[in-house]
Amino acid sequence: MGEEAAVIHIVDDDASLRTALQSLFRSVGMKARAYDSVRTFLDAERGDAPGCLLLDVRLPGMSGLAFQGQLESLGIDLPVIMMTGHGDIPMSVRAMKAGAVDFLAKPFREQDLLDAVAEAVERHRGQRSVCEDQADLRRRFDSLSPREKQVMTLVTAGQLNKQVAAELNLSEITVKIHRGSMMRKMEAKSLADLVRMAEALKLPKTLDTAPPPSQARKP
Numbered sequence: 721m722g723e724e725a726a727v728i729h730i731v732d733d734d735a736s737l738r739t740a741l742q743s744l745f746r747s748v749g750m751k752a753r754a755y756d757s758v759r760t761f762l763d764a765e766r767g768d769a770p771g772c773l774l775l776d777v778r779l780p781g782m783s784g785l786a787f788q789g790q791l792e793s794l795g796i797d798l799p800v801i802m803m804t805g806h807g808d809i810p811m812s813v814r815a816m817k818a819g820a821v822d823f824l825a826k827p828f829r830e831q832d833l834l835d836a837v838a839e840a841v842e843r844h845r846g847q848r849s850v851c852e853d854q855a856d857l858r859r860r861f862d863s864l865s866p867r868e869k870q871v872m873t874l875v876t877a878g879q880l881n882k883q884v885a886a887e888l889n890l891s892e893i894t895v896k897i898h899r900g901s902m903m904r905k906m907e908a909k910s911l912a913d914l915v916r917m918a919e920a921l922k923l924p925k926t927l928d929t930a931p932p933p934s935q936a937r938k939p
Contacts, residue, residue, distance in 0.1 A: 726841045727771040728752040729798065731761050731787075733780055737826075741774065744830055750837070758782040762794075770848055772821070772840035774833075777804035777811060785811065788818050797847060799840040803828070854920065860906050861921055868902040870927055871895060875911070876918035877925040887927070 728750055730741050738754035745752040751769075755761040757780050773796075775784040788800055802815040805826040812823040821843065822836035864872065867888075874884045881899065885892045908914040 724769055725751055726844075727767065727769045728774060728837055728841075729761065729766065729771060730754045730774045731756075731758060731779065731784065732774075732776040732803065733757060733778075734776075741833075744833070745837075748834060756780075758784075758787045770841060770844045771798060772837055772844060773798040773800045774837070775800055775802055777802055777815075778806060785815060785818075788815065788820065797844070799843045799847075801833075801836050801840055857917055857920055861917075863905050864902055865898075868898050868905070871898045872902050872906070872914065872918065873923050873925075873927060875899060876915045876923060 728741075728745050730738055730752055732738050732741075732754070733756050735756070738756070742752045742754055751771075753764070753766075755764060759781055773791075775788065777784040779787075784802060784804075788802070791798070791800070800815075800818075800820045802812075802820045802823045803826060804811065804823075815823050821840040824833060824836065861869070861872075870888060871884060874887055875881075879887065881892050881895045884890075884899075885895045888895070890898075903914065906914060906917060908917060
């Protein structure tokens with residue numbers, strides 16, 4: 721299957737520009753949705769496709785720059801390309817420092833816009849891939865039993881099976897059983913692979929709590 725089609729979200733109060741940009745994106749096979757204000761954008765059903773936000777600096781109600789500063793708190797992870805017909809250097813610097821992919825002064829060349837949009841969409845696809853991988857890794861870790869999580873924490877901190885056994889007051893063979901089950905559930909091919917997973921999960925190097933009393937003296 722091919723990649724999911726990207727959607728370009730255009731927020732600009734100039735109706736003629738919105739129409740022209742939608743036509744431009746359609747001509748190169750891209751989907752585009754247009755909004756005349758930040759509120760219209762927020763009220764719309766946007767879906768969950770990869771894409772980017774083409775945002776005018778000066779808008780009725782909330783400005784584009786102010787909205788850019790609120791994206792993270794609103795849970796919107798779309799990369800931003802800022803547009804303005806009244807741009808200046810401080811405004812551009814502020815937008816770029818806030819993470820904008822590009823800052824385009826109107827009138828801009830169509831190719832400059834398409835290049836910026838392509839970069840923004842590719843960035844968003846990469847971000848989504850990382851997030852999906854992290855979520856999958858977290859699901860695997862959450863599938864572990866409490867004891868398997870303890871074993872993973874200690875093993876990836878560099879402890880040998882005998883050290884883990886002493887730490888958890890278990891027999892070494894029991895630790896090996898838990899370790900084998902944990903490796904299968906985590907889909908880890910090697911200890912190095914498991915260590916990378918632990919780093920991605922930000923596991924502690926030591927146990928935060930002692931084993932539950934009911935498990936404290938397993939054979």
